[in-house]
Amino acid sequence: xxxxxxxxxxQGEYRAGTISMTVLGVxxxxxxxxxxxxxxxxxxxxxxxxxxxxxxxFATCGINLAMIHFGMGRHADVxxxxxxxxxxxxxxxxxxxxxxxxxxxxxxxLLMYARIFPTRGFRIAAIILGxxxxxxxxxxxxxxxxxxxxxxxxxxxxxxxxxxNLKGSFIGNAVPNILTDIAILALPVHVVWGLHxxxxxxxxxxxxxxxxxxxxxxxxxxxxxxFEFQPIDTPWTLAKACTxxxxxxxxxxxxxxxxxxxxxxxxxxxxxxxxxSTSTRTTGVRGSGLKSYDVSNSALRxxxxxxxxxxxxxxxxxxxxxxxxxxxxxxxxxxxxxxxxESSYDSGNG
Numbered sequence: 001x002x003x004x005x006x007x008x009x010x011q012g013e014y015r016a017g018t019i020s021m022t023v024l025g026v027x028x029x030x031x032x033x034x035x036x037x038x039x040x041x042x043x044x045x046x047x048x049x050x051x052x053x054x055x056x057x058f059a060t061c062g063i064n065l066a067m068i069h070f071g072m073g074r075h076a077d078v079x080x081x082x083x084x085x086x087x088x089x090x091x092x093x094x095x096x097x098x099x100x101x102x103x104x105x106x107x108x109x110l111l112m113y114a115r116i117f118p119t120r121g122f123r124i125a126a127i128i129l130g131x132x133x134x135x136x137x138x139x140x141x142x143x144x145x146x147x148x149x150x151x152x153x154x155x156x157x158x159x160x161x162x163x164x165n166l167k168g169s170f171i172g173n174a175v176p177n178i179l180t181d182i183a184i185l186a187l188p189v190h191v192v193w194g195l196h197x198x199x200x201x202x203x204x205x206x207x208x209x210x211x212x213x214x215x216x217x218x219x220x221x222x223x224x225x226x227f228e229f230q231p232i233d234t235p236w237t238l239a240k241a242c243t244x245x246x247x248x249x250x251x252x253x254x255x256x257x258x259x260x261x262x263x264x265x266x267x268x269x270x271x272x273x274x275x276x277s278t279s280t281r282t283t284g285v286r287g288s289g290l291k292s293y294d295v296s297n298s299a300l301r302x303x304x305x306x307x308x309x310x311x312x313x314x315x316x317x318x319x320x321x322x323x324x325x326x327x328x329x330x331x332x333x334x335x336x337x338x339x340x341x342e343s344s345y346d347s348g349n350g
Contacts, residue, residue, distance in 0.1 A: 011073035014243045015065065022061040025250035028257040029054050035264035046111035049104060050256050056101035057249050063094045064246050073239040076232070087235055088155035091242075095144035098245045102177065103137035105252040106130075109184055109212075112256070117191050125187060133180055140173045167229050170241070174223040181216045185209070208262065212255020218248045 029050060036043060064072075070086045071079040110126045110133075117123075148154040148163040157163075192205045222244035230237045 006075050006077055009074045010239060011068050014073045014239055015068050017243050018061055018064050018068070018246050021247050021250040022057060025057050025253040026054065028254045028261075031264060032257040032260045035261050038267055039263040041263070044111070044115055046108045046115060046256075047260075049108040049111055050253065053101055053104040053108060053249075053253055053256075056097060056104060057246075057253060059097045060094065060101050060246050060249055063090055063097060064242055066090055067094065067235075067242065068239070071235050072242065073235065075236045076234065079235060084235065085155050091234070091238070092144055092147075092154055094242060094245070096141045098249065099137050099140040099144075099173070101249045102252060103133050105249070105256055106133045106180060106184055109256045110187075112260070113184075113188055117188060119191075122187075122191060129180065129183055129187065132176075136173070136176050136180065143169050143173070166231060167226065170226045170229065171223070174219070174226060178216065178219045178223060181219055185213055185216065208259050211258035212252075215248065215251045215255040218244065218251040222248050 032050065033043075033047065035041075036047065067087050067090045070083045070090070072087055076084055107130055110130045114123050114126045143164070145151070147166060147169065149161050150159065153159045153161040153163055188209050189206055192209070193202055195202055195205070197205075222241060225241040225244055228237050229241060
């Protein structure tokens, strides 16, 4: 049975998963910037950082596709020795780029949190978590680069020297990765729960932040695939884990973008609702500003009375702190004030 399956290949499914998830990540970043442009919101530091993570996602995608091209997803026994060496070299680069991508995504999410919750305590918590993430990235890159002594033994096992337990290092770096994911997702929950609002509204805001929680499940599944790794057949046993590294990166970008898409969804739903209710509107009042209406009616004017006009102005205003940003925290405290202004004049004098 083993001999019959030695020529089995999963390159097609890994290639398709790599490309499709990369495209999906790009789509969500485009939607993120479209949402901010449509609402006239300024581009923040978190937006620039998520854009940087997209470039690293492209690099992760490119390296994984290159490894697949040279035989990742097939058994080592059917690959030329030169291909296995190339895969080992690419794998070292892949580990570094993957960690950089994940770290940048997490920093982007923390920057978004710091923008939404500009309190000193929250910023300190975000800085601490960000420092842990940066330390994790640096540590994993060092472990990946210096996994063997001499360095060349990482892709040429025939050389004399020593290497770390590669499977153990993969599992070891996955644990803090998952824990920081959970910590980052949980960070705003306590703050939101302390807001002066109804339980329903607080839960709805928390749900906005937890939209990206599925990245934890992708990280956990990638972690489970690492136990399949056997150094004697790296191209076959590590191929799934590498592809899921890419899926995790793309899922992280999607998770970071989901809360920022609220303005786009609100705008689309408002347009849909507006088209339905247009026929029932009678006041014509919409948005902020002054609207004027001529309420003179000659049919109701007593005989002999000089015709006049009355101008009724209805003003709808919003507080200065009203925001169109992604998280609806402002709706907890926003109030709308209406003021009637009336003036009349005699048409004979006008």
